Amino acid sequence: MGPALRVGLIALSAAIAIGLSAIATALAQSRIGAAMAGAIAERPELVGSAIILVAIPETMVILGFVVAFLITALKTVTK
């Protein structure tokens, strides 16, 4: 396997790690966001809780980002 292909595969792996987790977060946030928008319309005092609840799925994309960053570190390890 040539070095260019190796770097390319590492980059692709990192992209998949963050891309899929970002999609998962987006899906979760869209549902939570819609539900919380409805809840806030009924009870405006829930706005604080809504912000926290919407932030909860961000753990996925953050962990995806961490994994992606660790994968990109392989680029230097495999040199």
Place this chain on the structure above:
Amino acid sequence: MIEKMAKVEILGLKDIALDAIDVIHDLGTLHIEDLTERIGSMDTKRVSRMEMDPKFAEHEGTLNNLRAKVGDMIRELQPKVDEMAPEDVATEYKGIWSDNVEVMISRIQTMLQEVERDTRDTVERKSDLLVELSRLEKYAPIMGKVQPLADRVAKMTDMASIALIIERKYKAILNYLNEEISKITEGECEIISSDVDDESTAALIVFNRRYLKQVHEFLAVQDVNQVRLPSDLSKKPIDEAVGEVRARIAQIPSEIDEIDSRLVGVTDKYSVKLIAARNAIHDRLEAMDAVPKFGQTDQVFIISGWLPEPDVDPMEKALTDKFGNKVVMTVVDIREEHEAEDTPVALHNNPFTRYFEILYLLSKYPRYGTVDPTIVFAFFFPILFGMMVGDIGYGLIIMVLGWVVHRKFIDKPLINMAGFVMTIGGAWTIFFGAIYLEFFGNWITRWLGLLNADGDLDKYLLGSKNSIFKYPLDRIEGFTFMLAVCLIIGWVHMGVGLVIGIINGRRENNLKHSMEKGGLFAVLTGAMMIIAKFGMAWWPAWLAYLGALLVVAGIVLAGMGAGFGGAIEGIVGMGNLFSYARLIAIGLASVIMANVANQILLKPPMSGFGGIVVGILMFILLQTLNIVIGVFSPSIHSLRLHLVESFGKFFEPASVRYEPFKKTGGEE
């Protein structure tokens, strides 16, 4: 910390009940307990809910009406409450307030009559002018569109015309109207339309005059808006009417201004009185609303409630001074009679920590008898925030902005608190910025010549590239090291939560609760000892094995404390540790964005003067965006780490906040 509360019961002779309520209301320290449920569950029928005198119910209705009238007046005159001297309002309040409700009502009615007398004509005239202006402003564009069409129709004496106004989204209905009116008029009709604005379309139906009645009847059934001019204009030619409408539109605002200037005098004269009246009515009604929460027998009234321990003696003294032995107050031992959930919670923190009570906008107060975690929040929130943002330049901006907001909004507690929290967060941002040696990204390291040609950190002030501990700490290059730091911070942060959980269990004599929290802490500690082996080759293997043992023992202990749920919680707790990776992840995104902004400034995408301008604009835009995101996102994530990861381990919410029965000053 949570204020120590005392439960008191006040008994006295029924004929002085209302006076006693007034004294308690004046002191404003008693959180009233609604006795309805307790009375309902009693076997004896000798104790009942206190009922208001029927005459009082009548007064309540009158006061509600007066409140509505005073509210209308305040809305109409719009007095500047912020500019009023509180002592002036207090003086007027005393002038209005009376223990005798009838006297108080009479005073307010007299004052309202005076206000009405001075404002009736002007207010009514202003209201009429506003209605007229609104109506004419609606007509003007429609008439402008219809005028050229109507002028042509006016020349044809056998033809009639009707103007319509239709919402643009229903414009298609014009085709339907055309078809139907063509049938009515046997084809002698035409509809001409023109859009007035984004929302409406004006249309003119022209048809043979002999079908006028049938067309009117048809349009009435169709529920279409026909443009009807004000009666004084309807008989005039449309061009003349348009001119008059425009002239009136120009004239009315000056008439309104003139009325407003006259109303300013009235506002100055009555604003303090109106606010004082509003406050007095509010307080009186609140006192009346409280009455059904009390109990009574044939001879005695019973008031039950809670108040902070330091306020017990002043309450007792006030009642004794006024009523002697006709009213008796006793302190009930809450350990015997009441569970902690029923006890209202008041917080009593030092002036610094008090600003961090902003946390309780998102959460209930902690339950009575447990530990108040405000101090934990005050300590960790700004640190976690600062660690994520970590830039001297951003920190300075956040700190200065926070302080300005804090000082500027002294009378708005929420914004004032947020400003203070932002200031402390900004200070920690500067501290971590100094550790990372970041100033709007990599400017300092660039000036010190620590970067290589690619813009990566290549040289260090202390240590070298291969050292574990080196300065500055580059978040990009030292990502793995920072990840380890984040996990340690997570362990400490969650550990503090679990230790509080153990203390809460001990305070409540709940050994199982303490066992569960202790087990979770052992799991977290064991997990860290195992992870350390993966990160640091020198970490002794026996410590990793000990960690594994701790994890198993912790899961068993948590299971013994809280059953299957506790064991599961132990495993989930390990996952919570990795949630702290956000501390570096979010910061990394921020520093990369700052460096990109710097790169664009130094190597603009275009050459020449245009390139410099674009580079500067992009730099300002990206850095500003980064600061905005840098304030918002780390705040949310720092909050989340507290509310979910740390407080989630021990926090038990209170069901009741301490809300004393006091004269609130009319804030509704």
